Amino acid sequence: MEIRELREIAEFEQVYELFDGIWHPEPRNVPATVELMIGFAHTGNYVAGAFDGDRLVGASVGFRGGGRSLHSHVTGAAVTGRGIGYALKTHQREWCRKKGLDTITWTFDPLVRRNARFNLVKLGARIEQYLPDFYGEMADAINEGDASDRILAVWSVREAAGASPAPGVATCPVVLEAGEDGRPVAGKSEADVVLVGTPPDVERLRREDPAAARAWREAMREVLGGLLEAGGHVVTLTNHGEYVVTKH
Template sequence: MTDTSAATPFAPGTAHRVAADALTAADAAAHAAGCHVRPISALPDLEAACRLFEGIWKPGSENALATTELLRAMDKAGSYVAAAFDGEEGPLDAALDGREGGELVGACIGFFGPPPDGALHSHIAGVSARMRGRSVGFALKAHQRAWALQRGVAQVSWTFDPLVRRNAYFNIGKLAGRAAQYLPNFYGRMNDGINGADDTDRLLVEWRLAAPEVAAACDGHHRATDAAAELAGGATVALGATADGRPHAYSVIGPRTLVAVPEDIEQLRRTDPQSAAAWRSAVRDALGGLIADGWQVTGFDRAGWYLLADPRTPS
């Protein structure tokens, strides 16, 4: 079961302040990325968002990620359908009025869960290849947080491939997301340009929007993890790599442990599918097993290490 306790109403008098601070942080993130982010509803923008998703994932003809009709319906139903456009447009609260302009270079869509949860599930987010490295994805997520807080939403969740280093760092380190559940082969075989024929294991992230660590992350104070320092301080390795780049599991000893992922799983899927499948299985057993046993992911080192802690063990 996913813990939804964070999706409860804000304390009296705090909601407006938290939402206002989130708008300021989102405006700063968009400014730093040289883009503007806003909800979209016009058909040309919805069509452009679908083309962007197709260009990133390159799904098979029978497996479209999203359609214009679906995004149109989601927007009409009050779900989150937004895009990032190249170039600045001024303060974020002014940009939310739906003005047009700029090339669409990123998009994000999400829908609401059951009423008791009061939470948003962020389903797809992507940024064009030419804009990578400019933190457009971060600006999109900061906007999504501000948008959700304006509507009284306390939590956003989403999934990502736990073997992709840049995504793990972005979600765990840069956004301070909480890894809540390991989901084996969540979507089944997708056979697209990113997942190939591999199982689609996913890590479910919960983003508690008013949490101090999330607010700090959206202000640019990202969570840093140093695997070497953790090892020097007594952490052990649950999953590492052999000299030839294959996964190797170890016995877990102590309250803190590290789980490795390969340098480039997407490249490995193309060049050595057997090795990629071995890593998938090993990470599923190590990371998935630890999370199922109550361990918490507390950080991710960009060098390719998840850091986990056992909250039941005194520090």
């Protein structure tokens, strides 16, 4: 697999088609237009593609944020399980090193367990903020019908990748978990370290039981969002898909 920055209109058109195949967005909700990618690349921002031979199999678009930071706006891969996302992130990190940047930020849906595991465990990014309905209504096949709550992730360019050591969690209380019907059950605890569960597959849940998916959204906003707003910190994600949150 070859990862490289993109410069030609035909390459940006391939990225547009790749993203369209992943998200199937309505015209008013495309992740990045060809014109925007051209503008980003021309002004020294990050637009890169992953190629398997001549075929584009993944792409990432980002722009410089405040201070010495890159905001990774959208990253997508045509297939899963081939390490395309990790390869793009690694390339993006090296690009930032060469440009003298210190951090990479991006947002992700706190309900999507596999993304949380990738970001927190594999990459070792840290969570900085819970952002309720960050993008407003999103008209695409993955997000439609749900509020666009997001978590702001921050990844150090200089530090070693990988998750932080997790505190012992075997006896930590769970303050959000799935009940017998799959719907969220929220609780409270005075413990210093708590676990916040996630649904196994929220994207499937949105298709099969939209009301349950919305219940998870509301519960996650109240529980995880509330903990972060009160000064809590997410340490990592357990093997069972629970956020490990320290309150101090």
